[in-house]
Amino acid sequence: MPGRINDEDLTTVRDRSRIDEIVGTFVALRNAGSGQLKGLCPFHDEKTPSFGVTPAKGFFYCFGCGKGGDVIDFVREINNMGFSEAVEWLADRAGVQLRYEDGVGGPRVEPGLRMRIFEANKAAEEFYAEHLGSAEAIVGRQFLAGRGFDRDAAERFGCGFAPTSGRALRDHLLARGFTRDELVKAGLVRESGWDFFQGRLLWPIRDAGRTTLGFGARRLLDDDRMPAKYLNTPETPVYKKSHVLYGLDLARTTIGKRNQAVVVEGYTDVMACHLAGVETAVASCGTAFGPDHSKMLHRLMTADATSGEMIFTFDGDAAGQAAALKVFAQDATFAAQTYVAVEPSGLDPCDLRIQQGDAAVRELVARRQPLYRFVMRNIVGKHDLDRVEGRLSAVREAAILVSSVRDASRVSGYLRELAGMVGMDDAEVRVEVTRVINRRPADAPAPLATEPAATSGQQAMLVLPDPHDRRLQVERETLRLIVQEPTAFTDTFNDITAEDFQHPTHARLFEAASGLADRSTGWQQRLADALGDPVADQLVAALSVEVLQREASADYVARYSARLRYGTVSRRIDAIKSWLQRTNPVDDAAAYNRGFAKLLELEARRRELQAEAIGTE
Incomplete structure (x- = not known):
């Protein structure tokens, strides 16, 4: 690679x-x-x-x-x-x-190929959509109508039909100027020259920017030589099944607005959800929902990750429970809180809409429950709760589940729920769960916590400072000057240090800036690269476009730097005064005298900085 x-x-x-x-x-x-x-x-x-x-x-x-x-x-x-x-x-x-x-081989894809594949996919999408109105595509139109989708719905979701002739798309795209090699690499045509999709209903699979990456196709004809009910575009330079989600282009904005994503199993389920008003629905394409899919959705959520919701729809039968357990196995890799929406009747969202209407689909999602609770009930249900041994076995098996809850504030609530499920006293359950966790192997989940734990070796997460916080205005303007006009500062940034910044993200940005020697063209990009943190990157982007209070002359920069350092000295003075008030000058005379001398030194330094901040103008 x-x-x-x-x-x-x-x-x-x-x-x-x-x-x-x-x-x-x-x-x-x-x-x-x-x-x-x-x-x-x-x-x-x-x-x-x-x-x-x-x-x-x-x-x-x-x-x-x-x-x-x-x-x-x-x-x-x-x-x-x-x-x-x-x-x-x-x-x-x-x-x-x-x-x-540091790798083997040359470039993964020759220059320009991705753009040609995008163009070919777009032309194929238009071709398929137009062919849905043909005589031979009646079977496709009937399939859609039977699942409650009219012509407007088909157009909204870009549905199409692949001709049965086997070479119609190839000939069409060759006539449009695409080469055979480009069509093969796009996954539209096989090496043998036959169209990849033949006689099937198709859905375009797009990225969040509405660029068509590939297609999903459903088998409709009895003489279809491909036995698979659903067939997807093969892996291409632009289509990787672990990195695509059907419906993402339609759900992108609403996912960000609601901070929620609903994961369903199929193309028609996505259509049914969106038409019913659940406009955050997406589906994986030909593979199980995984960590990469979760990261894609998390990037669209605009609020705090832990407040976001990832909702999976499952049937209430054994297969649905098994699917939920698979999701739980990888839940630790999801950024958002994970929920399940279970339909006891066993209907998927599409069939539920057909039989009970749009409101039933919305109600399904509204009845979501935490994944932990669903899995916990599944675990408890396997034990004989009429016997003491059965109740204890249920608690012991659920113990590791409870310990893996990311939100520590919910642990007590889950323990109470577990106690209610098995019919035991809350205190007894807590003691038994703690006993099991304390005996866990070294590689088992962490024990119950009262506070959220930081990941080992991971730096504390930065947060974006409030640009309207008046307490941070001086340090924000200073950083604005550093980002936009670094050459107006001296080599030592006018003796500013990271300690002069109260907000940790501000301090992190300054540390990165002071570590860069080259302040010439491309400074802002080098600064962003040096930070290596998405929050800090956002701060650089914001500071680079904000308007400076005044022209960044060397004199103005020097005076503003003095204002920043003046604040640091003032905070130190306040701290020493507070310490002196708590110190007995008789019992601890030596320490008191050292503190008082330091106070006088800082007071003198503050007067100097005040004079520098006023300047000569």
């Missing part, structure tokens, strides 16, 4: 990818003066533009939802891509041949 993308190529991709041109393909931008462009944010619903792009600096930032960064960050967010995928996507557009370091 190729390794890290060559730094020179990465710089070339950024230089050739004008952020206003890339963003402009997704957002209508208008001139807002001062070298800035504004538009409606593509990542959350808004009526007044709060999304800004600064072409000269290569950054975007939304003051509404806080998303920001460079052109690569924008492509990652809008297309739900990883870093390398976003760079490759931009490289294809710019015609840059990427080189890979």
Whole structure:
């Protein structure tokens, strides 16, 4: 596998990818003066533009939802891509041949191929959709009608039909100028020359940016030589089943707005949910829902990850319970809180809508319950609760489940629920659960906690500072100057230190800035790269587009730096005064005298900084 993308190529991709041109393909931008462009944010619903792009600096930032960064960050967010995928996507557009370091082999995909595949998929989607109205596609139209979907629904979801002739799509796309090799690599045509999909109803599978990546197809005809009921596009340079979700293009905005995603099992279930008003529904394509899918959805959620909801729909039968247990096995990798919506009748959302209407589908999702509770009931139900041994066995088996709850504040509630399920006293259950956990193997889940535990070796998560917090205005303006005009500072940043910043994210940004020697062109990008944290990256993007209070002259920077350091000294003075008030000058005279001398020294230093802050103007 190729390794890290060559730094020179990465710089070339950024230089050739004008952020206003890339963003402009997704957002209508208008001139807002001062070298800035504004538009409606593509990542959350808004009526007044709060999304800004600064072409000269290569950054975007939304003051509404806080998303920001460079052109690569924008492509990652809008297309739900990883870093390398976003760079490759931009490289294809710019015609840059990427080189890979620390890896075996050359580039994964030749330049321009991804864009040609996207274009071929779009042309195929239009071809399939048009053919759905043909005479031979009546079986497809009947299938849709039988599941409650009319023509408008078919058009809304881009449904199409693959001709039965076997070469119709190939001939059509060859006539449009695509090569045979491009069609094979796109997964539209087989090596033998036959169309990959024949005589099947199709759904286009798109990314969050509404680009068609591939297709899902359902078997309709008895003489279909492919036995699989559902068939998906094979793995291609743009279609990887573990990285795609059907319905993501339609659900993207609502997932961010509601901070919720509903995961169903099939294409028609997604259609039924959206038509019933559950507009956050998506489905995995030809594979089980996994961690990569979860990351995709998490990137769309705009609120705190732990407040987000990932809701899985399962039948109430044995198969549904087994599916829930599989989800629980990987629940620790999900960022959001996990729920299940169980339909006791065994109907999937599509059949539920047909038999009971739209309201029943909405009610199914509204009745969601925490995954832990569902699995706990499944565990308890396997034991004979009429016997003492059965009750104890149920508690012991559920103990590890309870210990794995991420939200420590809910542990006591789950223990009470477990006690109620097995018919035991709360205290007895807690003692038994604690006993089991304390005997757990070294690689078992962590014991019950009263406070959320930090992941081993993981840095504390940064949070985005409130730009309107008046207590942080001086340090924010200082960082604004550092981000936008670093050369106006001295080599030591006018003697500023990380301790001068009260907010940890501000301090982290300054530490990264002070560690960079080159403040020339490309400074903001180097700063963002050095941070390596998405929250800090957003802060850099915000500071790079905010308006400075005054022109960044060397004198103004020096005076503002003095204001920042003045605040630090003032806080130290307050701390020493507080200590002196608590110290007995008779019993601990030596320490008291040292503290008093330090106070006088700091008071003198504060007067100097005050004079520097006032300046000569």
